[in-house]
Amino acid sequence: MRSKYRLGIDAGGTFTDFILADAQGSVRIFKVLSTPTEPTKAIRNGLQLITEETGLSAEEIVSNSDLCINGTTVGLNALITHTGAKTGLIATKGHEDSIEIRLGHKEDGYRYDPDYPPATMLVPRHLRKGIRERVISDGSVKAPLNEDDVREACRYFIAEGVESVAVSFVWSVLHPEHENRAAEIVREMMPDVRLTIGSQLYPQVREYTRTSTAIVNAYLAPILQRYVEAIDAYFRELGSKHPVRYFQSNGGLALGKVVTDQSVYAINSGPASAPQAALDVGKPWGEQNIITCDMGGTSFDITLTKDGKANVNKNIDFLRYRIGIPMIQVETLGAGGGSIGWIDDMGLMQMGPQSAGSEPGPACYGQGGERPTTTDANLVLGYLNADGLVGGRLPLDLEKARAAIRTHLADPLGISVEKAAYGMFTIVNNNMVNAIRRVSVERGYDPRDFVLMGAGGATGAHITALAREMGISKVLINKLASGLCAYGQIISDVKYNYMAPAPLRLQGAEAAKTLDDLFNGLEARGREDLAGDGFSDAEISISRTLDMRYVGQVHECTVEIGPFEVTEASLEDIKAAFHARHKELYTYDEPHNAVEVVNVESAITGHVAKPERMHIAPGRGAAAALKGHREMVFNADGIAQNTPVYDGSVLGAGDTLHGPAVIEEVTTTIVVEPGWTVSLHETGTYVLTVDQPALQAEPAKELVEA
Structure with a gap:
């Protein structure tokens, strides 16, 4: 850390979490109720709480912070409640209804359900304007842009009070000139409108995905712009010497201008930082396979990391809207304390x-x-x-x-x-277990091969019950668990994604040179952007992915490769990586079939110095932390038993206790069910392990032999 402090803020549906780290290694958590109708109010309240508990003024904290980071649900809430901006679409004539046709089917899981209602359109039919123009699949112009159509659309949008406009033409990624000229006309006639250009936001092959992504971005852009402007202004008033960073759905930080222009990246920004935090918490034990459960007041979010890497999704239906940009995979369930x-x-x-x-x-x-x-x-x-x-x-x-x-x-x-009450507890647990299975079992992972990580203020009361149901024998809950996503923000890096279409068959020197030039061009842009943000070459890293498929296939899969020079020889390594990934996903590969690339992407990361890890002093034994006893119910008969309650602030490193018990931290409560043991590690993490093999969901030896 270059300054005294680092501040992370995660605005959830019920609570807004604050993590304050200082240069001496102290990391503290604070929580206030969220104010959904006035998001900045919760930030003011939180900073006031920090002042009351530390004696540090908001001005002192902010002016001496190297990073102030904000993860927000503003975009997510606007999409859920359909309260985004009034948006217009300018599309190729005849393609105005592609977002309603939706490739001819409903989302997976409801494809054959005749009673499943259609999604609410973010752009109503009368605000979708078709423009006479046509580019074909080789990038050549079949029909020139009719500028009068664009002007007529703008006049209609002005009369209708449209706040934001998305422009998305067919094959614009191969010939963006039509979109760019249409955008110039929109800017001339509607200078105050927010404008999203599909080929710039999501320069990838697939017209429906590109158009839908552009619409979602346009729908949220004015909302995020007002939010970012309010937050930035507030922090400037407090004397901030560095711009506020905002957490993105791709797992990295970005400046407010980036979030405003690319608002679709801020949709799921809060829970997207959980994998980074989980890996940091699990590092002392070398844990790389982690399922993180974040139960707050409103929702239950699950993320999974395998071999130290978080699942990243592209081209998915999120809240019923197709979004193409890369997002940390977060399974969200309406299950929380509320x-x-x-x-x-x-x-x-x-x-x-x-x-x-x-x-x-x-x-x-x-x-x-x-x-x-x-x-x-x-x-x-x-x-x-x-x-x-x-x-x-x-x-x-x-x-x-x-x-x-x-x-x-x-x-x-x-x-x-x-x-x-126990029935309520059991049902909500079953709902959460089913969601955990969707990110693990249904994707080919055995949850028993993973550690369960507790996050969110409400998770601690359910975590051992969830682990028991999943057959998971080890649970980690850090003292900062109720603000784990805010903690993930302060240890995360700046990250930008750069994309380009690349429809070519993977063979020959010309194909290798095309790919190499594309990657180098994207990465030169990324390095330039990060250099302008204060990062040196030594602080920048690159990862590359390609969307690939066998020739003739309809869908492609994403393959990660290293940042090496792409030569004719290295094409064979790329093919081998594709065959392996295809087999991993679909259980088979076709090594003798031709392979083609559809899109390429480079993720450019600017690495930020990390704050010191929390350190807990040795304890005096669990008995010293005993606060008393409470009657608690641990089974369906509803009969209570007298259960010890421990003060988490008194427990020290090495202190161990056995369930049933409850540990009360300031911002979370950990329920240790019968059959579990918990020990506090010096890094501030509670390690919970199963006492009885029967709780590990393994068949008994006697039954196997029988």
Whole structure:
């Protein structure tokens, strides 16, 4: 770190997390309730809280920070709630409806469901304007651009009050001149509008994906622009000497201008930093295979790293909209502390996806919420301290929690409040386990080969139950777990992705030179951009990927290669990498078939100095941290047992205890179920391991032999 401090801010649906690291190795976490209708207010509240607890003013922290990093859900929330900007589309005439045709099918999982409703169009039909022009697949012009059509579209957009415009023409990646000229006309006639040019944002082959990506970007750009301008101005007022960085869905940091121009990269920026944080937490044990579970107040996010690399997806349907740019794969489920319990038409208890969020929040918050939530269930089960969350700043009302569960679940089902609460706990856990299976089992990974990493304020109460269900025998939860994504931000690097179309068959010296020139051109741009951002060549690294397929295939797969010179000889290594990847994905390869490239991409990373790791002093034994006992329920019979409660702030390195137990940290509560042992490591990480082999979901030896 070049300055005294580094500040990471992660704005979630219920809480906004702050991680403050200093040059001496102190790393602290702070949490405040999010303010969805006024996102900057939560940042002000958080900095005020830091001032109250540390005596450091916001001005002192910000002016002495080398990096202030913001991960935001502003774009994600706008996409979920369809509250983005009024957007117009300028497309090749006859292709205005490609985003509605959607390649002729619904998303995977609903393709043959006739009752599944169509997605809400971000650009209504009357704001999609067809322009007479045509470029064909070899990049030649079949019909010139009709500029009068573009001007007529602009006049209509002005009359309709359009805030943002996307321009996307067929085969524009091979001949961008038509899009560029159309963009010039839009800028002339609509100087205040936000403009997205498809061939610049996503210069890759596939018209539907490019158009959909451009529309999503245009839809979010004015929202992100207002947000970035407000955040940047606020931090400048506080004396910031360096520009605020924003976390992107590709797992890297970017300047506000980049996020404004490429708003689609900010959609899932919060949870995208989890893999980086998980690898850092797991480093002392050499853990490279990690499933990270982040349960907050509103959602449950899962990410997976295999052999030290996070899964990255491209060309996916996210919230029902096709997005082509690379994004850290995050499986998101409507399951959080605010998930509401309800009874369906068949009389069965369900949990979520509806959430009480932070306003009004769970019934136990005493802010007007009346429906029973996961947090209410955890309070009734005894897992949470009624004195309050977040170090007692958010007191909990046990009677309101019991009343909500009794009224809406227990009495209608004819069971006790405790049984209903445990039912809620079990159902939300099953929902989360199914989501974990989607990122592991359904992609060919055995979850028992992974460590489970706890993140988010609510995960600690469920983590051993989730591990038990998955057959995972080792769990890691850092003291910063409830702000793990904010921690991931302060240890992440600046990262930009540069793409180009490359429709060519992978053979011959000419193909090798074309690929080498493409990569070198992209990387020269990246180095120039990062040099302007203050990075030296020694601080820059490059990774390359190609979208490849066998000739005649419809879909391609992404193959990673090293930043080597592409020669005719090295084409054979690239082919071999493709065959191996194809076999890994589809269980077979065709080594004798011709291979072609469709798109190429270079990811350029500027490496940032990392803060010192947290260090915990040796403990005096777990008994010194014992706070008392609470009645807790650990099974479906609803019968409580007297369970020890430990103060996490008193536990030291090497302290070990056995379940059942609860560890109370300032911003999270860790429930250690019966059959588990937990020990605190000097890096501030709780290591939880299974005591009984039966809990590892392995068949008993006697049964195997029988």
